[in-house]
Amino acid sequence: MLLPWYMNLVVLHQGVYDVHEIAFMFSEGGSNPEFNVALAQLLEQCRNKNLPKATVDGAIKGAKSKPGLQHLYEATGPGGCTLLIEVLTDNNTRSHQEIKRIMTKHGGALCEGARRNFDRKGFVAASRDEITDEKALELAIEAGAEDVQETEDEEERPVLQFICDTASMKAVRSALDTLGVHTLSAGLEFVSHTPSLLNRAQLETASSLLEALNDCPDVVRVWDNIQAQS
Numbered sequence: 001m002l003l004p005w006y007m008n009l010v011v012l013h014q015g016v017y018d019v020h021e022i023a024f025m026f027s028e029g030g031s032n033p034e035f036n037v038a039l040a041q042l043l044e045q046c047r048n049k050n051l052p053k054a055t056v057d058g059a060i061k062g063a064k065s066k067p068g069l070q071h072l073y074e075a076t077g078p079g080g081c082t083l084l085i086e087v088l089t090d091n092n093t094r095s096h097q098e099i100k101r102i103m104t105k106h107g108g109a110l111c112e113g114a115r116r117n118f119d120r121k122g123f124v125a126a127s128r129d130e131i132t133d134e135k136a137l138e139l140a141i142e143a144g145a146e147d148v149q150e151t152e153d154e155e156e157r158p159v160l161q162f163i164c165d166t167a168s169m170k171a172v173r174s175a176l177d178t179l180g181v182h183t184l185s186a187g188l189e190f191v192s193h194t195p196s197l198l199n200r201a202q203l204e205t206a207s208s209l210l211e212a213l214n215d216c217p218d219v220v221r222v223w224d225n226i227q228a229q230s
Contacts, residue, residue: 070220073099074114077209077224078107079202082114084190085213086221095218102216106209117225118190121146122169127182128158136160143175144168159184163191192225199229 069092073085089095103109128150131139140148145162153159160181164172166188173186198206206226213222 071095072115073110074112075099075103075108075110076114077103077226078205079196079198081196081198081202081206081224081226082117082192082194083108083213084114084118084223085219086223087218088220089218098216098218099213102209102212106212107205108209117194118192118223120166121189121191122164122166122172122186123189124162124164124169124173124176124186125153125184126160126162126176127184128160129182131160131181139176139179139181142179143172143181145172153184190223192223194225195227196225197227197229203228 069089071087071089071092073083073087073096075083075085077083085099087095087099100110124145133150136148136150140146140162143162145164145168147163149161149163151159151161162172162176169186169188173183176183203226206224210222210224213219
C-alpha cells in the first residue's frame with residue numbers, strides 16, 4: 001500500500017513529525033524561510049536533530065509539488081477531556097473518516113467548541129545549563145515572556161520553555177540570546193487553560209486514544225487538556 005506523499009519523505013526516529021511540520025509550515029507561510037519565521041525555526045530544529053539536508057529539501061520539494069491541506073479537528077475524549085487534532089492530508093474525506101473511527105473506537109467523538117479550552121502560545125526552548133528557578137523567572141521577565149517552565153527533551157535532558165504571545169516569539173528568543181541563554185528552538189503550541197481531571201481508568205483509555213491518533217499517518221500533532229486526579 002502506498003503511503004500519503006508526505007509520509008514517504010523520511011524513515012528516521014522523530015523524522016516523520018518534523019517533515020510533517022515542514023510541509024504544514026510551507027502550506028501556511030510559503031517556502032522562503034526569510035519570510036516564514038515558523039518554517040525557519042522548524043528547519044533549525046531539524047538541523048539540531050541532525051536530519052539530512054536532502055531529507056529536509058525533499059520535504060519542501062514534495063510540499064511544493066503536492067501541497068496538502070491542514071485541518072484542526074476538535075474532539076472530546078474519556079472523562080470529558082478535550083483534544084485538538086492537527087492533520088495534514090491530501091484527502092480530507094479519508095482523514096475525517098479515519099479520525100472519526102479512531103475517536104469512536106476509544107470512547108471519544110468529534111465535536112465543536114474544544115478550541116475554547118486552549119490558547120495559542122509561542123514557546124522558546126533553551127538549555128537549562130546551571131540556571132536556577134529564580135534566575136529563569138528573572139530571564140523570562142527581562143525577555144518579555146509570560147512564563148517559564150521546565151521540561152525534558154527527547155534524551156531526557158532538562159530544558160527550559162519560555163512561554164509568550166505568538167507575535168512576541170521571535171523577539172523573546174532574540175532577547176534571551178542577548179541575555180546569554182542558549183536557545184534551542186521556537187514554535188507555536190496550544191496550551192490548555194481548562195484541565196480535565198481523569199481517574200486512573202479514564203487515563204488508561206485516554207492513553208490508548210492518544211496512541212491511536214498519533215499512529216494515524218495523517219495526524220501531525222495532538223493537544224489535550226488531560227490532568228490526572230490527585
